[in-house]
Amino acid sequence: MEILQTEDVSDFFEQAESLLVEKEACNNLGLGILNRVMESGSTQDQAPPYLGMVKEAGKLVYVFLQTPPHNLILPDIGTSRAEILSLIARHLYHQGIQLPGVVGPVKAVQQFAAKWEQLTGEKAEVEMKQLIYRLDEVHLVEKGSGHLIPADEKDEALIKAWLIGFGKEAKVSMDDVRAGEMAKDFIGSRSVYLWVVDGRPVSMANQSRKTKNGVTINAVYTPDVYKRNGYATALVAALSQKLLDDGNLFCSLYTDQTNPTSNGIYQRIGYHVVGESVMYSFR
Incomplete structure (x- = not known):
């Protein structure tokens, strides 16, 4: 070899x-x-x-x-x-x-x-164990109130703050500078979406990597004050459907293998596990 x-x-x-x-x-x-x-x-x-x-x-x-x-x-x-x-x-x-x-x-x-x-x-240490999901068809999900909108320049500060919150929740490195750069990049590429209820953003998700037939969703985040209202479920279902309607054959995403809440949400929408991934750090 x-x-x-x-x-x-x-x-x-x-x-x-x-x-x-x-x-x-x-x-x-x-x-x-x-x-x-x-x-x-x-x-x-x-x-x-x-x-x-x-x-x-x-x-x-x-x-x-x-x-x-x-x-x-x-x-x-x-x-x-x-x-x-x-x-x-x-x-x-x-x-x-x-x-x-x-x-x-x-x-x-x-x-x-x-x-x-x-x-x-x-020394190799496990940083995160993840599941990789794929969706080919969105299951019917009761979305309740709210609708999907693309974030724009006026939402940059909000996206930055929520990315910092996402980093803490997902246990990934996300300082103020990196969050600011990502927020600017997401909005500039028109890839980040918000779920809006009564004129107020309550959850976000980002359309990320594109492959030949699919697209990945990441940075799904709902602040604590808006949790347990089904907003993330509605958002990911709506965004997934939009991406399929745009011509992608499937959507994919990663989840923390140890988080039963997020795994349950994605499975209800129609995502199914296609693989496992692990991240090691070397110290």
């Missing part, structure tokens, strides 16, 4: 796409990042993406990617084997690549993390 590296995103995508779309919803993170970079010509980061391909007898059997300084992404690919993950870990280590963590399907991440610990002496 050999590992090849390229900075040509289009070439990487052309070679990797057939492997990644076999489990398109599960690989929405990697596919979405690649699509974004090809469309914008930028990773929104300082360094170019690290794009790796594992070939065996000249045939592509696995790929991996990182947009520094973020986590290494290990896709969900059927050809994944322990020796491939070990080879990737050794390759990155000998190249002096710094990794804050790794994210991907549970078995692949565990195999990589074990080898990385052995090579570096760092």
Whole structure:
């Protein structure tokens, strides 16, 4: 086996796409990042993406990617084997690549993390266990009062504040600067939506990564004062239906595996589990 590296995103995508779309919803993170970079010509980061391909007898059997300084992404690919993950870990280590963590399907991440610990002496710690959901058709959901609207410039301060709240709730890094940048980006791309009741925004969600046939929803958040009114359910159902009506064949999203409330909400809407993901940090 050999590992090849390229900075040509289009070439990487052309070679990797057939492997990644076999489990398109599960690989929405990697596919979405690649699509974004090809469309914008930028990773929104300082360094170019690290794009790796594992070939065996000249045939592509696995790929991996990182947009520094973020986590290494290990896709969900059927050809994944322990020796491939070990080879990737050794390759990155000998190249002096710094990794804050790794994210991907549970078995692949565990195999990589074990080898990385052995090579570096760092400690791999579980940051989050997630379920990956896919929706092909929205179940009928009683939406009650309220309606879906796209957020605009006047909502920027609200989106920023709610992103900070989302970060705390989801236990993801979200300081004031990052929340402000994300709010501006979401509104500028017209991707963030609000559920509005009696003229008052009560919940938000964002249309995120686009793949060949699907789109991902993220940053679903309802402030405590508006919880337990079904607003998030109504919002995600309405946004999911809109995205299907726009021509997407499916919607996908991640949930915290340990949160029964959010998992119950998405299942009622029509989302079903298609995979599991785990995120490790290296300390």
